[in-house]
Every structure is written in C-alpha cells, then in structure tokens.
Amino acid sequence: MRSDVRFVGDRARRDAEELSRVLERRREDETVDVELLRGRSAELAASIDSDWASVVLLAVWNSLREPTEPARPHVKRALELLQRMPDSGSSRALVDLANLVSACWLSHEADVTELAPIWQSSDPDQAVTILISGASLPTTFDACSLMADVTGSIRAIAEILSLQSDPGEMFSAEDFPHLSRLPASGEARPIWLALFLRMSLIIRLAPFEPGIAPLSKQFSTQLYSETGESIVLGYAEITSLLISLEDEVASYPVISSAGACWTSCYLLADSLAPWLLAAIQQTTLREHVISQPFEDKVVSLLRSHGFRAGSVDANGTWTTQSGKERLHCDEKNPGQIDVLATRDDDVFVLECKSIFSMGRIRNIAEKLGLHSHSWRTTLRKKREWVEKALHRDADLSLVVVEGIQAYTSEQEWKGESPLITFETLSQLLDAAALQSDDSRDA
Structure with missing residues (x-):
C-alpha cells in the first residue's frame, strides 16, 4: 500500500x-x-x-x-x-x-x-465592485496569530480542551479577537477539537512542505482531560472532521484517494480562517464571537479619534467611555444602534455588519447591491430617532462592513447612508484629522 x-x-x-x-x-x-x-x-x-x-x-x-x-x-x-x-x-x-x-x-x-444588474445602476459611475478574499475574512487575524507560534497554540488549545483554562486566559483579545471569546465547552467544544487536530497535522506535514502528502492511517495525537482521561484523535477523526461533502474545499482541503487522505501544510494553514468562520457560523455563538468584536473595533476606532462613542440599546441607554446616559425621545427606539459617536459638532450614526463571506455569492450580492435598501432603511430610522433625542442633525450615517473589500464610486455618497469597509472608515477619519491639523497650522 x-x-x-x-x-x-x-x-x-x-x-x-x-x-x-x-x-x-x-x-x-x-x-x-x-x-x-x-x-x-x-x-x-x-x-x-x-x-x-x-x-x-x-x-x-x-x-x-x-x-x-x-x-x-x-x-x-x-x-x-x-x-x-x-x-x-x-x-x-x-x-x-x-x-x-x-x-x-x-x-x-x-x-x-x-x-x-444587482451591482450596477443605470449610471455607470454608480457601479459597485466587490472583492472578497481570504485576507478580508474576520477570522484571518486569529489564524495568523495561531500560525505565528504553532507549538504554543497547540499547547494552549490542549489546556482549553482539558478544561484547565479559559480561552480568554490562553488567547489574548488583541491577538485572537474571536477565539478569545469562544467558550471551552458546549457547542464550541467540537471546534476546539477540530482546531487541535488541524494544528497537529500542520506540524506533522511541515517536513513535506511545499508539496502535498498522504496522511498515514497510523497518525494519532492525544491530550488529557483534567480527570486524566485521554482524548485520542486519529485517522478516523481526519475523515470525519477534515473532509466535507459540501462545496467547502477552501475550509476542508483534504482529498481521499488511493486509500489515503491528501493535503499539505500550506493548505491546512490557509484553511484555518475560512473554516473557523464557517464553524462559528453554524453555532448560536456568531453574535458574541464575530459580530460584537467588530462593533467594538469600530467604537475603539472612533474613540481613538476623539469621539465619545458606543452603542445605544433598545431602551435608549447610550454606553460610552464616559459611562451610561439615557437618551430621551417621544418615539420608540427603532432598535439597537450599533454605534452613536459625537465630537464637538459632529454626530455619527453607524450600523456595523459582519458579512458571512463564505456564503452564497447571490445572497451577498443582494445585501450589498445599490438597490438593496433594508440596511439603509433601518439606519435611516435610527438616524431620525437620534436627531430627535439629541435635538440636532446627524452629520453622517454609514453602514460599515467587514468580511469583504468593497469599492464603490464616489457617486454613492450622493445617496443615503453609504456602505463602506472598516478600512475606508479609518482612512476617512485619518484624512479628516490631517486636514484639521493643517487648518490649525495655517
């Protein structure tokens, strides 16, 4: 054989x-x-x-x-x-x-x-170009941090699986914004087991880099629970945890042929980000593990530029770095406001959307196309509520997205509530800060 x-x-x-x-x-x-x-x-x-x-x-x-x-x-x-x-x-x-x-x-x-037709309008200047790449996946940062110290990562995962340590203690929020939020038990435990197997195989296959290699049926890796019971992962787990019958080879780059399973160190490492994102998507943990970190990231960006920023809950309580403040309005809050930010005379109202970019392209297109108004309509209602609660006009309302690289013509800014990426928002704030500095120098 x-x-x-x-x-x-x-x-x-x-x-x-x-x-x-x-x-x-x-x-x-x-x-x-x-x-x-x-x-x-x-x-x-x-x-x-x-x-x-x-x-x-x-x-x-x-x-x-x-x-x-x-x-x-x-x-x-x-x-x-x-x-x-x-x-x-x-x-x-x-x-x-x-x-x-x-x-x-x-x-x-x-x-x-x-x-x-979903991406374009009658005006060619308003065409939208969407680019989705592995680098834009939310979990890419976690994957890169895992690969920065493979041996240390495996040890940390082993401690989590043995229930000796909390993920937030083993993985810092700065380097692992999503893994640090993933629970050790419950529906997240199979994710940690599969991650341990993937990282173990990456080490095993490293000597074969840069080629593909067969995975031996004698392969096994094990860890011990806090009760002393051993957990063994071997060839059976490779076939059950690393091979998918769906259209997911980017997440499951293992092929069965000639009585062996084939993959490479590079392909397994490259699959960490899409697989982790898809695995979390299949649980009830997405809001806490994926969406909330993105909202926190946007809030931190605005605070770093001098804004008082935070979310407004359904009861109208605005939580910022200065504490909590109840916003009063005669009308009912249309829903949680992801980010309300004020600075001097500026008022920003933002919706944060973490796109599941591993999903079907048509679903993504329909959400991001110029004629898809659900996000913008909701944001408009929230903007109107904020204006009544603060007794002042909002200067800007945006839908900020992660999970894609989106490029739109400037014509879209003539419309309502433009959709931009986090990177574009950061660039806009940096440009505004630079312009302000130049004005003071003048």
Missing part, C-alpha cells in the same frame, strides 16, 4: 506541473473554442476519473499560492465539482482536466454577468 501511495503522489506532482503549464498557455491561446466549453463543466466532470483528478487539482491548487493568481479560484471550483459528482468517469487526460478548469472559469464569468 505504501508503494501505491508513493506512486500516486509522484504521478500527481508530475501531472500537476504539466497541467499548470497547460493552463498558463491557455491564457494567451486564442484558438481555444470557448463556446465548446461554455456550460459544460458538469458534463466534463462526469467524464473524468475523479480519484486521479482530485489529487492532481489539489497539487495544482497547493502550488498557486499568490492570492492574485487568476486560475486559483477556478481550480478550486473544479475540485469542488469533482467532489460532488455521484459517479466517477474514466478519463485521465490532462487536456480534459484543463477543459474542466476552463469551463469552471467560464461558468464563474456567467454567474458574475447574471449578478451584474
């Missing part, structure tokens, strides 16, 4: 190198019949030997490490499609595999074209 696995690995690496060259040539090849491939991704996937092709695509994906590499997302889409196929074909021709990746590329372009 060991020689068979070695043969599969060697062949996959050779085929992956050749497939990468074929895909590279196709970028400039004008003779490729695009119409022949368009809409045929499922048909092509059904004709290919998925056991062979999945490991090859995994190796190609592992080699494409630049986030801007254009073929990278389409290789993943082809891999996801192969994993979904109920039956395997027989073709092991690299040209067929290249055709599948190309067809997935064309399918993605078709999806984007279909969504264009």
Whole structure:
C-alpha cells in the first residue's frame, strides 16, 4: 500500500506541473473554442476519473499560492465539482482536466454577468465592485496569530480542551479577537477539537512542505482531560472532521484517494480562517464571537479619534467611555444602534455588519447591491430617532462592513447612508484629522 501511495503522489506532482503549464498557455491561446466549453463543466466532470483528478487539482491548487493568481479560484471550483459528482468517469487526460478548469472559469464569468444588474445602476459611475478574499475574512487575524507560534497554540488549545483554562486566559483579545471569546465547552467544544487536530497535522506535514502528502492511517495525537482521561484523535477523526461533502474545499482541503487522505501544510494553514468562520457560523455563538468584536473595533476606532462613542440599546441607554446616559425621545427606539459617536459638532450614526463571506455569492450580492435598501432603511430610522433625542442633525450615517473589500464610486455618497469597509472608515477619519491639523497650522 505504501508503494501505491508513493506512486500516486509522484504521478500527481508530475501531472500537476504539466497541467499548470497547460493552463498558463491557455491564457494567451486564442484558438481555444470557448463556446465548446461554455456550460459544460458538469458534463466534463462526469467524464473524468475523479480519484486521479482530485489529487492532481489539489497539487495544482497547493502550488498557486499568490492570492492574485487568476486560475486559483477556478481550480478550486473544479475540485469542488469533482467532489460532488455521484459517479466517477474514466478519463485521465490532462487536456480534459484543463477543459474542466476552463469551463469552471467560464461558468464563474456567467454567474458574475447574471449578478451584474444587482451591482450596477443605470449610471455607470454608480457601479459597485466587490472583492472578497481570504485576507478580508474576520477570522484571518486569529489564524495568523495561531500560525505565528504553532507549538504554543497547540499547547494552549490542549489546556482549553482539558478544561484547565479559559480561552480568554490562553488567547489574548488583541491577538485572537474571536477565539478569545469562544467558550471551552458546549457547542464550541467540537471546534476546539477540530482546531487541535488541524494544528497537529500542520506540524506533522511541515517536513513535506511545499508539496502535498498522504496522511498515514497510523497518525494519532492525544491530550488529557483534567480527570486524566485521554482524548485520542486519529485517522478516523481526519475523515470525519477534515473532509466535507459540501462545496467547502477552501475550509476542508483534504482529498481521499488511493486509500489515503491528501493535503499539505500550506493548505491546512490557509484553511484555518475560512473554516473557523464557517464553524462559528453554524453555532448560536456568531453574535458574541464575530459580530460584537467588530462593533467594538469600530467604537475603539472612533474613540481613538476623539469621539465619545458606543452603542445605544433598545431602551435608549447610550454606553460610552464616559459611562451610561439615557437618551430621551417621544418615539420608540427603532432598535439597537450599533454605534452613536459625537465630537464637538459632529454626530455619527453607524450600523456595523459582519458579512458571512463564505456564503452564497447571490445572497451577498443582494445585501450589498445599490438597490438593496433594508440596511439603509433601518439606519435611516435610527438616524431620525437620534436627531430627535439629541435635538440636532446627524452629520453622517454609514453602514460599515467587514468580511469583504468593497469599492464603490464616489457617486454613492450622493445617496443615503453609504456602505463602506472598516478600512475606508479609518482612512476617512485619518484624512479628516490631517486636514484639521493643517487648518490649525495655517
């Protein structure tokens, strides 16, 4: 069996190198019949030997490490499609595999074209461009902190799982804004177990970097509970915790082929942020673990620029760095206000939205498109309530989002309650502060 696995690995690496060259040539090849491939991704996937092709695509994906590499997302889409196929074909021709990746590329372009009416308006200056990348995921900061000290991270997770330490004691809120809020027990415990397994495998696979490698069926890692009972995680847990039947290879980059599971140190490390975000999304902890830290982050930014800032609860109590203050208004508060900030003559009313960017692109598009008014409508009502409670006009109302990189034309600022990223808000505040300093110097 060991020689068979070695043969599969060697062949996959050779085929992956050749497939990468074929895909590279196709970028400039004008003779490729695009119409022949368009809409045929499922048909092509059904004709290919998925056991062979999945490991090859995994190796190609592992080699494409630049986030801007254009073929990278389409290789993943082809891999996801192969994993979904109920039956395997027989073709092991690299040209067929290249055709599948190309067809997935064309399918993605078709999806984007279909969504264009949501992103665009009749005025071309008001078109919206949305970019979602791994770097923009809320949990990326936690993942980077985990990888900064892998051994220390594993020890900390082991202590949490043994119920000897609270996550907030082992992981600082500064370096782990979300993991520090994740409970040690209850519905969060499977997340900690899977995280311990992933980090253990990253160490085990490090000597094989930068290639993919098979995971031995003899692999095991263990830890002990406070009662002395051992918890053993082995090959069975790899297949149950690290392989997904859904379209989630970015979160579960493990492929079963030739009687072994295949992945790489890099792919597992790269999957930490999307997997952690998706795992938390499936629990009831998202509000506390993901959304609240983002609101706190926005509040801290405004306070650092001299604002008195904080949330206003449904009863009208405004909590700032100065304490609590009850805001009085004859009308009922339309709901919690994520951030109310005042400074001198400035009044800002902000809604904070942490986007689940691992969700379906159409759902994201409908929330962020120019003609989606639910967030803006709610914010308008809250702004009107604040103006009546403070007896003054609000200068600015914004929907601040995380989880995406969103670029909009300045024309959107002529509308109501623009939608911006946290980074854009920070840049605006810095620019305003610089302008104020220049005015005083003048």
